[in-house]
Amino acid sequence: MNEIDYRKYFEILQDAAKLINSSFSLNVALESIMEAVTKSMNSEAASLLMLNQRTKNLYFKAVTGNVADDLRNITVKLGEGIAGWVAQERKSLIVSNTNEDPRHKKDIDNSTGFQSRSIIASPIEYQGEVLGTLEVLNPLDKEHYDENDLVLLEALSSQVAIALRYCDSYFKLNQENTSLKQVIDLEHKMIGQSKEVNDIFELIRKIAPFDVTVLVTGESGTGKELVARAIHDNSPRKSKPFVAINCTALPENLIESELFGHERGAFTGAVSVRKGKFETAFGGTLFLDEIGDMGFSVQAKILRVLETGVYERVGGDQQLKANVRIVAATNKNLQELVAEGKFREDLFYRLNEIHIELPALKLRKSDIPLLINHFINLFSNSFNKKVTGVSQEVLDVFMSYDWPGNIRELKNVIKAAVVLADTKTLTLSDLPEGIKNTTIKRFPMTTEMGSLDELEKQYILRVLRENNWKKNASAKILNISRPTLDSKIKLYGITIEK
Ligand SMILES: Nc1ncnc2c1ncn2[C@@H]1O[C@H](COP(=O)(O)OP(=O)(O)OP(=O)(O)O)[C@@H](O)[C@H]1O
Ligand SMILES: [Mg+2]
Known part of the structure; x- marks a missing residue:
């Protein structure tokens, strides 16, 4: 037996550790590790088989070599074949x-060629x-x-074990987003697991049950409307309507009749009585979107409804009772608008009883892999189409890009790429110029491995930080x-940072 080249082995192990630690998705990490294993062992192919603990079958989780695709649907019983x-x-x-070797099962070779x-x-x-078996096949040079x-191989397989144990539970939970929902008991359609998003979920859970007015701010495409819906869906008003009105889309005179309705003959063209949004939202939530674009005179009328709880239809004098919870949203800085005299200060304070500020996507990039997964499946x-993931280059680009249009932009880029894609994995050529x-910005390693x-x-440390130092979670x-x-925590001398 030849001397082991420890230096080379150490380098290979370090590379594997880096791949695990710098990848944002378990599948991407495993595919890269298997490529590295195949190359470093100068072999024709390699497979990572995972044990399904329930069925006791092994299935091919990550594979290299030219029959990789054929293997993905095959399972092997525990105890069967070399891997089993x-x-x-x-x-x-x-x-x-x-x-x-009598343990070798020929069926798989026969079916793949x-x-x-x-x-x-x-x-x-x-x-x-x-957890499974790591196997490498056919050395090329001997x-x-x-x-x-x-x-x-044994050293590599312990690296893979760590990746599977930590990443798998970590990513699986995140992808389904179920654990989080259970922990904070919140219904929502927002994908995210970063600390920033968790804090928002927590805030929504706290304030949703109470009839306080909420102002949601954040750049375009950060999910303000989803937050408004989550507030409604988690409030006692959830069985009543959620009604949205976009204050930019309509000229001032029309907004008034949209909000409050109008009587017959109130103005030219008002041929019949019409209900306004306050009326259709009765008992539910009224979402005033793009509130920063609302004209001054409508602002005064809204304030009056909020203060008195009553309003009249345009052209009418009968007082109607307003029974709505107001959630307002804007991507403008309302305080600046107040300072410029474009937004009423009294209305600002009335709307701002609770303020939810949504972070730009570039400030919570750790959510990008989850969002990619979600939109690709969607x-x-x-x-x-049969698109299942993105290439490492696409992931790197997505993690490096600043996303000025935030989640909406990411969603639309993935939508177009899925339509254009000819392969199962989205590649750079599927992305807009x-x-x-x-x-590509390289992401700093948390430490020298x-x-x-x-x-x-x-x-x-990473899991503790992401979970706000909640040890049970x-x-x-x-x-x-x-x-x-x-x-x-004691062994590694980890100090709680909170
Ligand atoms: N956390 C999220 N998870 C999944 N999808 C999201 C998330 N946040 C936003 N989206 C999606 O991104 C798009 C934009 O979200 P939304 O309309 O709520 O943003 P917005 O902040 O209201 O934007 P604008 O200021 O332009 O109106 C929507 O299609 C929404 O479904
Ligand atoms: Mg919006």
Whole structure:
């Protein structure tokens, strides 16, 4: 056996750790690691098989080589074939010649046309639990694998175990966004898991039940309307109408009749009585969108309704009772408009009982992978396309671009790309010029990756931070018990930053 080139091994391991830590999606991380494993072991193909704990079947989670696509629908029973044997016995294995090993199952080779010659495989274990098998096939520069290869493969498989255990629970929870809904018990259609978004969910949960007026601000496309709907959907008014009016879209004289309705003959063209938005929203929520564009005289009328709870239809004198909760939104700075004399100060304070400020997407980029996933699924389904993800380059570009149009822009870019895509993975060529030429900013590593312990510490820190230092929620996401988390916090000397 040759001397192990430790330097080379260490570099390969470090690269794998970096890939895991710098990737924003588990699938992207695993695909990149498998590419790196195949290349570093100078082999024809490699597979990562994951064990489904319920069915006890192994399935191909990430694969390289020219029959990769054919393997994705195949499952292997625990104990069956080389991969199944390795996962069941929890032992690594070198098969020098597949023809001579009775454990080798020929069906997969027969169905894909791939000829396995020599295989090396190692179980992926985390804290005593088998997660799957890592296997590499057909060395390109020699007859069969040797003990040196096994040392490297086992080390790589413990890196993969960490990626699977931490990222998988982390990303799975985030993608479905269910855990979060349970934790804060909130109905909403907003995707996000960053601290900024969590704080907003928490605020909505607190204020939704009470009839306070809410002012939602934020750049265009940040989700102001979704927030308004979430407030309504989580309030006692949820079974009554949510009615929106866009104050920019209509000239001042029409806005008045839109809001309050008009009597027959109130003005030329008013041929019949018409209900206004205050009336149709009775019992529910009235969403005054783009409130910063509302003219001065309508502002005064709105203020009056808010103060007195009554109003009249245009051209009428019968007082009608207003029973609405008001949520207003604007992408303008209302305080500046007040200072310029364009917005009534008294109305501003009346609307601003609670203020929700939505962050620009560039300030919460950690949500981008989740949003990408969400929009790809959405448009793949609605356009009946088979797009499942984005390439690493597209992810890098999306993470580097500043998104002046925020989530709306991201949504529209993905929509167009899904329509244009000829492949399952969106590539740079599917993106518009202005975005695809974005200079990639490399994301800083949280630390110089030295050891597996360091990597574990960094993951724990990241999950704690993302979860606002809530230990129970973090332990759940990390899939470890609360006492285990406490002992790791102590072991790694992690100090709570709150
Ligand atoms: N957190 C989110 N998760 C999923 N989709 C989102 C999210 N935020 C916004 N969107 C989507 O992005 C688009 C823009 O959102 P919305 O209309 O609420 O933004 P806005 O702040 O009201 O923008 P504008 O100021 O231009 O009116 C919508 O299609 C919305 O569904
Ligand atoms: Mg809007």
